[in-house]
Amino acid sequence: MSALTQSTPAAARSDAAPERELRPPSYWPFVVPALVVVLAIIIFPWVFTIWMSMNEWKVGSPTTFVGLSNYLRLTNDPRFLEAVGHTLVYTVLSVVLPLVLGTLSAVVFHQKFAGRGFLRGVFIMPMMATPVAIALVWTMMFHPQLGVLNYLLSLVGIPAQLWVFHPATVIPSLVLVETWQWTPLVMLIVLGGLAAIPTEPYESAQIDGASFWQVFRFITLPLIMPFLFIAGMIRMIDAVKSFDIIFAITQGGPGSASETINIYLYSVAFTYYDLGYGSAIAVVFFLLIVLLAAVMLYARQRMVWTEIARGA
Amino acid sequence: MANHNISRRTLLTGTAAAGALSLTGLPARAEVNWKKYAGTKLEVILAKGPRGDNLQKNIKEFTELTGIQVESEQIPEQQQRQKVVIELTSGRPSFDVVHLSYHVQKRQFEKAGWLADMTPFMKDPTLTAPDLVESDFSAAGLQYAKNDKGQMLSLPWSVDYFILYYNKELFQKKGVAVPKTLDEMVAAAEKLTDAKDGTYGFVGRGLRNANMTLWTNFFLNYGGEFLDAKGNILTDGPEAVAATKLYQTLLTKVAPPGVAGFNWMESMASFTQGRSAMWIDGVGWAPPLEDPAASRVVGKVGYTVVPAGPKGQYSATYGDGIGIAAASKNKGAAYLLCQWVVSKKQGARLLQAGGGVPFRNSILNDAEVQSGVKMPKEWLQSVIDSAKISKLGLPVIIPVAEFRDLVGAAVTSTLAGTDPATELKKAHDQFRPILERSEKA
Numbered sequence: 001m002s003a004l005t006q007s008t009p010a011a012a013r014s015d016a017a018p019e020r021e022l023r024p025p026s027y028w029p030f031v032v033p034a035l036v037v038v039l040a041i042i043i044f045p046w047v048f049t050i051w052m053s054m055n056e057w058k059v060g061s062p063t064t065f066v067g068l069s070n071y072l073r074l075t076n077d078p079r080f081l082e083a084v085g086h087t088l089v090y091t092v093l094s095v096v097l098p099l100v101l102g103t104l105s106a107v108v109f110h111q112k113f114a115g116r117g118f119l120r121g122v123f124i125m126p127m128m129a130t131p132v133a134i135a136l137v138w139t140m141m142f143h144p145q146l147g148v149l150n151y152l153l154s155l156v157g158i159p160a161q162l163w164v165f166h167p168a169t170v171i172p173s174l175v176l177v178e179t180w181q182w183t184p185l186v187m188l189i190v191l192g193g194l195a196a197i198p199t200e201p202y203e204s205a206q207i208d209g210a211s212f213w214q215v216f217r218f219i220t221l222p223l224i225m226p227f228l229f230i231a232g233m234i235r236m237i238d239a240v241k242s243f244d245i246i247f248a249i250t251q252g253g254p255g256s257a258s259e260t261i262n263i264y265l266y267s268v269a270f271t272y273y274d275l276g277y278g279s280a281i282a283v284v285f286f287l288l289i290v291l292l293a294a295v296m297l298y299a300r301q302r303m304v305w306t307e308i309a310r311g312a
Numbered sequence: 313m314a315n316h317n318i319s320r321r322t323l324l325t326g327t328a329a330a331g332a333l334s335l336t337g338l339p340a341r342a343e344v345n346w347k348k349y350a351g352t353k354l355e356v357i358l359a360k361g362p363r364g365d366n367l368q369k370n371i372k373e374f375t376e377l378t379g380i381q382v383e384s385e386q387i388p389e390q391q392q393r394q395k396v397v398i399e400l401t402s403g404r405p406s407f408d409v410v411h412l413s414y415h416v417q418k419r420q421f422e423k424a425g426w427l428a429d430m431t432p433f434m435k436d437p438t439l440t441a442p443d444l445v446e447s448d449f450s451a452a453g454l455q456y457a458k459n460d461k462g463q464m465l466s467l468p469w470s471v472d473y474f475i476l477y478y479n480k481e482l483f484q485k486k487g488v489a490v491p492k493t494l495d496e497m498v499a500a501a502e503k504l505t506d507a508k509d510g511t512y513g514f515v516g517r518g519l520r521n522a523n524m525t526l527w528t529n530f531f532l533n534y535g536g537e538f539l540d541a542k543g544n545i546l547t548d549g550p551e552a553v554a555a556t557k558l559y560q561t562l563l564t565k566v567a568p569p570g571v572a573g574f575n576w577m578e579s580m581a582s583f584t585q586g587r588s589a590m591w592i593d594g595v596g597w598a599p600p601l602e603d604p605a606a607s608r609v610v611g612k613v614g615y616t617v618v619p620a621g622p623k624g625q626y627s628a629t630y631g632d633g634i635g636i637a638a639a640s641k642n643k644g645a646a647y648l649l650c651q652w653v654v655s656k657k658q659g660a661r662l663l664q665a666g667g668g669v670p671f672r673n674s675i676l677n678d679a680e681v682q683s684g685v686k687m688p689k690e691w692l693q694s695v696i697d698s699a700k701i702s703k704l705g706l707p708v709i710i711p712v713a714e715f716r717d718l719v720g721a722a723v724t725s726t727l728a729g730t731d732p733a734t735e736l737k738k739a740h741d742q743f744r745p746i747l748e749r750s751e752k753a
Contacts, residue, residue: 058750059401060424078742079718143578144570145510145587165570167728253520254572255724256717270394271713273420 049279057276070280079256079264080281084288087240087260090171091292094178094239099232101179102186107220109187110194124184131181135248138177139164142249164250167257174258177245182238186231193227194220229300236296240289261285345438349645350379356649357396357407360386362596362667363470363632364411367653370661374652380645393417400426400637408640409649412466414456415630415706416713423710427465428636433647434464443674444651452629452702453671466635467654470668472594473627473698474529474705477601478614482511482589490616494533494558497590497619501566504589513566515588518727519575520720521713523559526592527723528705529628530555533621538707545707545747547719548736551623556723556732563727572727584609592618594630595695598687599666615694617701627698628705631671660684669695710750711743718743 053070057063074080109120126134141147142163150160163173201219210218243262246252252259252267265285269278358364364386371382387395393416399405401424412421421427434440446454446464453468476497478490486504491497501513517523528536536551546552563571568582576593580600583591584607600606601613618627634653636646652658659670660681675681676696685692706712722739726732 056749059397060420060426143581145568145582146585160569162570162573165573167572167725170573250573251519251521253724254518254727255520255721267713267717271390271717272711273397 049282052276053279053283055276057274057279059273059275063276066276070277071284073277074280074284079259080261082256083259083261083264086171086258087262087288090175090242090246090258090260091236091239093172093175094182094242095232095235097175097179098183098186098235099228101183102231103190103224103228105183105187106190106194107216109191124188126181127184129181131244132248134177134181135245139249142173164258165254167254170250170254170258174246174249177249178239178242181245182235186235189227189231189234190224193224197223225303226300229296229303233293233296236292237289240292261288343438344441346378346648348439349642349648351381352642352645353381353383354409354642354645354649355407356382356384356409356411357392358384358386358411359389359392359413359632361389362665363662366658366662366665366667370658373657374649377652378645378648380648382649389413400424400639403639405637405639408637408642408646410635410637411469411632412635413630413632414468415704418456419708419710419712421635422459422465426638428638428640428643428646429463429465430467430636430647430650431462431464433644439644439647440651441655443656444654448674449671450673450699450702452704453631453633455704456631457633466633467650468671469632469634469654470662471629471631471671471699471702472596473629473669473695473702474525474592474618475595475627475694475698476616476618477583477591477593477597478616479583479586479589479609479612480614481609481612482586483614488589490614491619493620494530494622498558498561498566501562501590505566510587512568512582512588514562514590514592515567515571515574515579515582516563516592517575517579518563518567518572518724520724521716522575522720523723524716524720525594525628525630525705527555527559527720529592529618529626530558530621532626532628532703532705533618533624534558535621535623538704539709543709543751545709545715545740545744547707547715548733548740552736553733556726556736559723560726560732564729572724586612595669595691595698596667598691602666602687613688615688615691617694617697625701626703627701629698629702630705656681666691669699673699709747711746714746715743718746 054065054067055063056066056070105123109116109123141149142165144150144160144162144165147163149163153159153161162169164170197220201223202215205215205219241262242260243266246258246260246263247266250258252263261281262285265278265281268274268281272278356367358367364384368384368386371384375381386392392411393413396405396407396410396412397417397420399407400410400421410427412418434444434446449457449468450471452471457464457466457468459465476491482504483490483500488500488503489496491500497514504511504513516526531547531552534551534554536549536555537546540546568574568588571579574582576597579588579591579593580597582588584601586608598613598615602610604610617625619625634650636643636650640646654670654672656672656675656678659672659675660678662668663670663675663681664684664686666685666687670676676699682692707715709715718739719736722735723732725735
């Protein structure tokens with residue numbers, strides 16, 4: 001017993017000595033948990049998706065390696081090519097419209113007027129609702145015979161529209177829902193931007209006799225541009241991958257008039273159980289998103305530089 | 313001598329025994345050992361709807377009868393199909409008993425070998441009530457449940473016939489008779505259409521994919537067959553073109569605007585609001601049509617079979633069944649549950665509430681069961697008549713979903729005025745390679 005108690009401090013001392021020699025302790029053990037998580041939930045699924053996309057991989061059948069033939073099939077698939085077109089149209093519309101309307105409403109809500117706080121609260125309410133619930137309500141509102149939208153149009157003498165029930169109007173109608181829901185987000189971001197603008201430029205513009213439009217065009221707009229870019233970026237990513245509203249309202253119809261890449265991808269992977277081909281679509285879709293994001297980032301970089309150049 | 317003298321006591325005992333037997337419905341010899349698997353726990357996955365409700369509502373009776381505990385969950389149809397397929401693919405499904413849609417999943421399940429063979433169970437008199445025999449199921453049901461080798465891979469649960477719903481009030485107002493043929497139906501629909509007034513002669517599914525279940529009624533009545541002997545798809549032949557032309561005429565000339573985007577829900581809305589005079593769809597919509605809280609046409613709805621075409625009269629038929637996962641460790645108990653699900657008592661409840669139609673003739677044709685049906689008598693008659701002209705409403709292939717999407721899109725696009733033959737050909741050029749690939753795999 002006494003031998004033990006005596007030896008313990010000695011052992012501790014001898015342990016402590018080499019530890020000091022090993023310093024500085026490396027930091028990499030602290031990175032490992034994060035690395036494992038990233039590998040497991042980001043890198044591995046991606047590598048696996050790419051692997052799946054190179055196989056004929058159908059649920060219930062054995063898989064065979066087919067190289068790039070799933071990608072070749074994409075180039076000959078009219079449904080896919082159409083879906084790319086629909087995605088681009090849908091995305092452009094549902095980025096531009098909320099940006100324009102959101103900026104305008106931000107300018108309005110930036111003014112001081114009675115009940116502003118309350119109205120701001122009301123305005124951002126659509127953003128809080130669940131997309132699928134909204135979609136179901138809108139579906140009934142769009143009904144050509146029984147919907148409230150056609151009733152409202154009839155009050156002002158406009159003939160009944162077919163909304164989501166006609167191939168030509170389905171995408172604009174879906175964008176209407178998307179715009180209704182996401183304009184408040186843009187408004188919030190831009191409102192933040194407006195609050196950060198100093199008042200001096202406005203005062204000097206007033207002295208110089210600038211019109212409202214000139215003030216907006218040459219002072220407000222350039223100063224909130226960085227915020228608009230952020231809003232645009234968020235909107236673009238959301239719009240490209242929009243799924244819930246389209247799926248709940250039209251499921252890509254009528255025909256395939258509102259079938260975006262996402263909806264088609266879903267059908268291929270989870271209705272046709274063609275996981276290989278679905279993965280190929282997912283990979284191409286991902287590249288498309290990366291490309292769009294890169295274009296936007298590039299545009300933002302350029303804008304910053306030209307502005308600095310102009311300023312200098 | 314004594315043998316011929318029946319005493320009061322023996323007579324009473326005999327009658328009581330006979331009475332008890334007739335109550336259970338079992339002859340003396342077959343003794344089903346319902347308690348054989350007492351204590352087992354089963355997991356069931358169901359598609360949301362009246363069938364699932366009917367099971368969950370009465371499951372206590374099954375537990376009392378067998379001592380088997382049942383855990384069940386209902387999931388909306390589309391999600392249920394996905395979940396089931398993903399779990400079965402994994403090889404370790406979380407359920408023992410599965411509710412499947414025959415018209416979508418039959419081939420897929422057979423080819424993948426996901427379902428256990430029930431034939432040996434059905435031959436075992438200690439596990440099968442004597443009234444459960446193959447011949448009691450309708451032909452369509454057996455066609456769905458059996459594979460090429462004649463094995464029963466599931467028990468046919470509920471069948472969905474397409475019937476013609478019509479608005480008696482509108483028919484009377486215009487003095488139109490109930491159509492017996494498709495040509496008469498077009499003529500009637502034209503008379504019933506009054507666009508200024510907002511009423512139309514016909515409504516039905518226009519939405520891609522969903523619309524195929526309506527279209528095939530026309531296709532079959534024009535003499536169409538889905539597949540030839542070699543398994544080649546035939547839905548772009550002359551019968552298909554004729555059927556599509558009829559579909560195009562009905563849905564563009566005499567149907568409400570926007571019908572190209574209608575699924576059953578929008579169609580039903582138009583019919584229950586009295587805006588459309590005729591509607592062809594599944595037999596299961598009688599309860600909402602006769603519900604005063606949801607419908608303006610309560611008591612005014614006529615029910616009849618789909619009108620005849622130039623090459624015959626068929627009702628496109630769909631259905632669901634209940635099967636045992638091949639990977640289940642409780643197949644015996646699961647079989648007892650499947651048997652109970654399609655039993656006379658459960659089937660009668662389903663039919664009487666209008667929530668589905670049992671595949672078993674002994675239930676459908678039972679006068680006592682019929683008298684308990686809460687829906688109008690005409691509805692029941694249309695069901696019985698449809699059973700006689702029933703024909704599978706979709707090709708039995710693996711890529712059913714692709715078929716419905718591609719051909720359905722072609723059929724929908726004719727509503728914008730394109731040529732049926734061209735559209736069908738285009739769709740089949742896309743579909744044929746998919747079919748070949750899936751059958752080869």
